[in-house]
Amino acid sequence: MDSAALLDLLGNENRRRILRLLSRKPCYVTEISDYLGVSPKAVIEHLRKLEEAGLVESRTDDQRRKYFHIARNVRLEVNVSPYGFGAKSAYPTNSSFDITTCRHLSLNVTYDETCELDELLSTLDNLEQLENELSLAQRWVQGRLCNVLDQISETVGTGPESRIYADILASIRKEPKGVGTLSRDVDAPRDVIANLLEEMADDGIVHRTERGWELASSE
Amino acid sequence: MDSAALLDLLGNENRRRILRLLSRKPCYVTEISDYLGVSPKAVIEHLRKLEEAGLVESRTDDQRRKYFHIARNVRLEVNVSPYGFGAKSAYPTNSSFDITTCRHLSLNVTYDETCELDELLSTLDNLEQLENELSLAQRWVQGRLCNVLDQISETVGTGPESRIYADILASIRKEPKGVGTLSRDVDAPRDVIANLLEEMADDGIVHRTERGWELASSE
The missing domain is CATH 1.10.10.10 (Winged helix-like DNA-binding domain superfamily/Winged helix DNA-binding domain)
Structure with missing residues (x-):
């Protein structure tokens, strides 16, 4: 849902x-x-x-x-910040999902099928602690994301609420892009994107090449 | 809030x-x-x-x-499952918070103060990926919590919706407890707790000792 x-x-x-x-x-x-x-x-x-x-x-x-x-297991997460408003809902993963494939985090909890009551209760305890730590980690990430976006705004010289600059820069950092592609990536009208690019070009942050717009620093 | x-x-x-x-x-x-x-x-x-x-x-x-x-950064998490309904909101942690103190997870992301645009954008990218992985990890934990609670219900022989049995057992697993303490811990009336304990005692799952109620298996 x-x-x-x-x-x-x-x-x-x-x-x-x-x-x-x-x-x-x-x-x-x-x-x-x-x-x-x-x-x-x-x-x-x-x-x-x-x-x-x-x-x-x-x-x-x-x-x-x-x-x-x-009847149902569902999980909802909402983030509100000057840089974004996001809500997502999702169902729990099933037990065959391999959590060790995550690149940026590792979990120090083992989950074995068992029917020993004492082991089950111990697993329950560990999972509940892990749940709290994951929550804490997400609050940490949200704090750091805002710090980074603040610093990007400062570097680019825009107001503190201008997430769109960071989105454009993050998008062209991976590969040079045209206005049309950026407009879809960042989900903003073409003329808005074009104006922001010209503005950042004037400040020497981005420039236009044959391949599209790219970071000036990436030369 | x-x-x-x-x-x-x-x-x-x-x-x-x-x-x-x-x-x-x-x-x-x-x-x-x-x-x-x-x-x-x-x-x-x-x-x-x-x-x-x-x-x-x-x-x-x-x-x-x-x-x-x-004006504000805030994060909301809601879990709905046959075993619980929980909503919590919290603010992002500040940057001095030491995330490495977590016992059950470790993050493979470095966050350094920098003002290099390219580094900032790379950190932004890593933090966004980590955010997705943390979300995934929480869905994994929620799935495993339900599995464990299902197994506990099966072992104890109660209906599938009886979170309260698991809460009581988890509470007395750490140390033997009286009905009064359990009533506060599990947030249920004394007579409900007393009845459930008697029921589980009849099934040989818990027993009463001088120190209070404890798991029968822990002897």
Whole structure:
């Protein structure tokens, strides 16, 4: 499911409370209604939206009473900074995914299939610690990304909010490019790109060659 | 800012579009209103909420016209799974934070202060790749956490949605505990904890000793 739909769903406090409740145990509508102090009708409407999105599912018990539980694993990440607003959602990877192929990080956790309770609990503990460290690492990366973008803005001499300069420079750093290609890469209109390139050319940061625009420093 | 307030703000599509626009460049109200196709009055109301939360700030230009830009770095993570619903928000770490103290992961990226444009762009590229790998790693961890919790449920013989069993077992694995302490640790009523412990004692998974409840296997 896409991040916009997920944010719409999670933007409602009662829906968040329903998810928190269901993540502790499956519930009947009346249980949810009592716990939230919200009418069964409103609860049913929230559950309908959560069910439509596939986040929640219902089953019936022995007495044919319907109860609800969380059906799906999903993860949402949102970054807000002067240099960007990004939201992405994704499903957990399955166990055959090889995490050791990552080039920029390595994990010091082993995950073995086992059915020894003590080992399972120890793995759970390690995974939870790793989860916290990954979160911390992402906050570290976000901080450093902003530092680097600040420094690029300073070097290029633009205002602090001009992510687009960095995107253009990063794009032509790999290979020289024309305005049309850059316009697609950076997702901005051709005339905006052309103006920014001319501006940076005047400052001696980029120049135009036969192959396209490239960094002046890369000569 | 707490994750609930952030989710409330981000739960509105037009506010998300405003943030996306402002992350590309600072804007006047009229620019935002034109871009969104929404009345200036509605835009002002959205901006007021974003300003109150500290996400957005205004400045005035040479002609004393007010314009808006993103003021704050913040990061939001949400996990939804049959075993838990968690949302957390946090600010990026500052550059003095020592990421090498992490026990369960190591990053293969160097971050040096530099003002060479080419080096800055190369660091930017590496940080962006690392960001993607960290995201991937968290999806891997979330997948493995669910696998482990599935296996714990199977071993303990409870339904698949019973995170609380794993929380109790993880808590007493570290040291024997009484019902009161467990009730606080796991954040569940005393009688619920007491019943679950009795149930698991009947199955030979835990037992009560002088020091409190502990895993039967740890003897």
